Amino acid sequence: MQNNNLNNKPINSSRHINAKYEESLLGLILTNNKNASKIVPYLLEEDFAILENQRLFSIFKELFENNISINEENIFITAEKRNYVQITPHYLARLYHATGFSSNIQTYLEELVKLTKLRLIESRVALVQRKLDTEKNINEKDVIFDLQNLLLDIDRSQVSAEFLTAKEVSDEYYKDLETRHSKDLNELNGLSTGYSNIDQVTQGLHGGELIIIAARPAMGKTAFALNIASNVVKRENKRAVFFTLEMSSTQLMGRIYSLNTQVPLQKLKQPQAITQNEFMIINSIKQSVIDKMNLFIDESVNNELNTLLWKCRRLHKVSPIDIIVIDYLQLISSDTNKRGDSRQNEIAKISRSLKTLALELNIPVIALSQLSREVEKREDKRPIMSDLRESGNIEQDADIVMFLYRENYYKKNVSQETKDLYGDIGEKIDIIIAKHRNGPTGTFPLWFKMSCGYFMDFQNEDIAISIEDESDEE
The missing domain is CATH 1.10.860.10 (DNAb Helicase; Chain A)
Incomplete structure (x- = not known):
């Protein structure tokens, strides 16, 4: 100038x-x-x-x-x-x-x-x-x-009107309080996960929150995150971004087809086994649901933290997004790794950066996380906070930490045929909210139909299915 x-x-x-x-x-x-x-x-x-x-x-x-x-x-x-x-x-x-x-x-x-x-x-x-x-x-x-x-x-040198007076914050808080006061008691003030028990405790997922979903392999954490993203997109008519660092976009889309059509994923992998009726359902759901989903999938082989952050900021600036899902946290790399820092320091930087991103864009960020093998060494396999791998800063930065636990997974002496049976009709899975910065914690059961990666509300304790050890049968 x-x-x-x-x-x-x-x-x-x-x-x-x-x-x-x-x-x-x-x-x-x-x-x-x-x-x-x-x-x-x-x-x-x-x-x-x-x-x-x-x-x-x-x-x-x-x-x-x-x-x-x-x-x-x-x-x-x-x-x-x-x-x-x-x-x-x-x-x-x-x-x-x-x-x-x-x-x-x-x-x-x-x-x-x-x-x-x-x-x-x-x-x-x-x-x-x-x-x-x-x-x-x-x-x-x-x-x-x-x-x-x-x-x-x-x-x-970034100097702008970032400081707010007490009155400005008070006015904003009171306006939000007034709005929520006029709502129905069951109406959420955040994005619905699609699961009533979890929504009741969290009041939905809110802007600025970092939500960690953690589990041991094969528990269903990717499926659970995908269900939440799908529910937000379909029911709330919002826009979601899903970073799939472990599988390709087509593999992820297979899971999206399966959970939305209820056709088992294994059938979609071997389409010759799909019946004519199932194919009609798939075609209908494709056109009426999946093709209309505002879901953006990133399958880039570049898993650099700064690249991921830049992509989110760029997309949000062009067309605002409402929720980000990252599968999974430990697959992200950062420049601290290049400097030879410890993996714990690298994870600390990643979790802090994701929390900062959630605050900056004012949207919830869901990051999936592995649990350490220490879970397998205990008699009680239910996850606890210390099971988070390189957990110190993840626990500190997260607003909500959810663990997934399927008791049936750990049943011994059970044939694959029996497990497949319950995979088709579903089983109880516990969602353990181990940390909740702004509310209560607790364990909340859902129903998990593993064959198609579909989660639904658990309506009745009486219909819980628990696989018994076949060796105990007479």
Whole structure:
């Protein structure tokens, strides 16, 4: 942006300057002291590239922070103490005429912060380029370190109206409270999982929450997450993203077909066994349900944390998404691994980043997780928090931790034929909410039809099916 006032001299030769916006903000403070609280806390002196503008802003800042009226008398007293000869009556008179519109304050702020970042990038890149041009035996790691520090400095220079007053937060909270108070008692304030017992405890899945679904292999954690995503998309008419880091998109789609059509997955893998009636059902569900699902599947072989975060932010910016599912957490890699850090530190960074993403996009993020083999060594196979692999930070970052436990899985001396039978008609599976930051914990049974990966509400304790050890039969 070119300098808009040729009478003002910029502090440096950068073209990333907007003198008009600088003067508009200063003029708004001069003409109405109330505007100071909307401007001064959100800018730094370096956000003003014109020398006299920068110096006047520093005076405004001192007066504002000391609760002194920002008027000409106090301005000139402070300017004289600091020997700021640029602050003259003629200069102030010009600012009175340069006043912008108070409704544009946020636009002015964002533009000046953006230009500050560009000037910072410009100067630091020039330094790096000078180093490359002039120094002999330069170490590429030093250059990379300089560039990384530049990125950190840019992050630190992010100055915007991020702080909220108690009244602003109070108003927002009260409005939400009022809205929920007027709702039916059973109406959720978050996204429904599709399962009444879980929804009743969690009040749905909320923006900013990191939900961990953990289990030992073959318990059904991918199926459970896929059911939740499918329910959110179909019943709530929302948009979901599913990162499948372990299987291909076509394999995942096979599971989506199976749970939606109730045709066993094994049949879909061997379609010759599909009956004509089943094929008609599949075709109907494809057109009426699956093809209309706002479900986005990512099967990229690149499982880098930063790539995953970038994809989510980019998609959300183009077309907002409502929930993210990642299958599974331990398959994500991060740059800490390249630096030789421990796996525990890497998992800590991943879980923290996923929690930050949930807060940033204000949507729930579900991450599947493995459990350690310690479960298998205990007599009681029900998972506990310490069973989470590299668990310390996962437990800390998660808002909700759910474990899946199928008692029938651990029954001994049971033939495969018997297990297949119950796989077709279904069995009880316990969803153990072991951590809930904003509510109660507990164990909640669901019905799991494993042959098609379908979960449903568990309606009646009397119909629970528990496989008995066949060796105990007479």
